[in-house]
Amino acid sequence: FGFLVGGAKVSRCVGCGVERLAEEFCLPDTSYSNSTYREKLRQRPEVDDYLKTHDHLQIHTLNVCRKYLKKNQTIVDVGCAGGSLLNHLKPYASEMIGIEPCNIYHQKLEAEGYYVYENLEKAVTTWKNKAQLALSIHVVEHVSNPRTFLEKIHELMAPGGWLILATPNRRDALMDILPDEYKKFFYRVVHRWYFDAASLEKCAKKSGWKLE
Numbered sequence: 001f002g003f004l005v006g007g008a009k010v011s012r013c014v015g016c017g018v019e020r021l022a023e024e025f026c027l028p029d030t031s032y033s034n035s036t037y038r039e040k041l042r043q044r045p046e047v048d049d050y051l052k053t054h055d056h057l058q059i060h061t062l063n064v065c066r067k068y069l070k071k072n073q074t075i076v077d078v079g080c081a082g083g084s085l086l087n088h089l090k091p092y093a094s095e096m097i098g099i100e101p102c103n104i105y106h107q108k109l110e111a112e113g114y115y116v117y118e119n120l121e122k123a124v125t126t127w128k129n130k131a132q133l134a135l136s137i138h139v140v141e142h143v144s145n146p147r148t149f150l151e152k153i154h155e156l157m158a159p160g161g162w163l164i165l166a167t168p169n170r171r172d173a174l175m176d177i178l179p180d181e182y183k184k185f186f187y188r189v190v191h192r193w194y195f196d197a198a199s200l201e202k203c204a205k206k207s208g209w210k211l212e
Helices: 036-040 047-068 084-092 103-111 120-127 146-156 179-186 197-206
Strands: 010-012 019-021 073-078 093-099 115-117 131-137 157-166
Touching: 047 084, 047 103, 047 131, 047 157, 073 084, 073 120, 073 146, 084 093, 093 120, 103 115, 115 120, 120 146, 131 146, 146 157, 146 197
Parallel strands: 073 093, 073 131, 093 115, 131 157
Antiparallel strands: 010 019
16 A cells, blocks of 8 residues: 555544544645645646546545535535546536645646635635535545634535535444554555544534534
8 A cells, every 4th residue: 555654653532532643744734735745645746647537536426415516506625636526516516616735736727717726714715605515525634723624614605505525434344344454554644634423523513514
């Protein structure tokens, strides 16, 4: 699964159960503003390579969000990378916003007609209380502060709007079935946080969200 890092420490909160990789083993936030993160995953950072890798994976997210889709929505993808999910959802949107720190993708996203921001703070200045649907797929595990992250997304939402969020599950069944092998895959230096359903729900509620 790549290079193994010895001596890394993962701590678990005795209150909510979330786990956190010690910061000295994490990628710095600046790694997401350039090609460093993709290179760490042994992926090419170019848009065409990103789309080739990720387009077929969007079926899982599309299956989940189908019942929330309506015509002419304002849709936000937080951590949109090269825009694969935005491209799939374009028929349903009147306005599409991509939040993406990696500037390599910005020109292509803007050429597709998307409004692009490098972070949530800048997007909120224009789109506060305007988004009917937001998505954040495998992003919250990377950020420095998940609560602040979810609070900022909440600021973007129109009344009655929905956020669909996905993150790896630290209670994945494979952790019990193949504990030695799977843990070497599951814990990784690109992920700061390891949520289960209970800890993610607690974080979301503290951030102002109601949960389905």
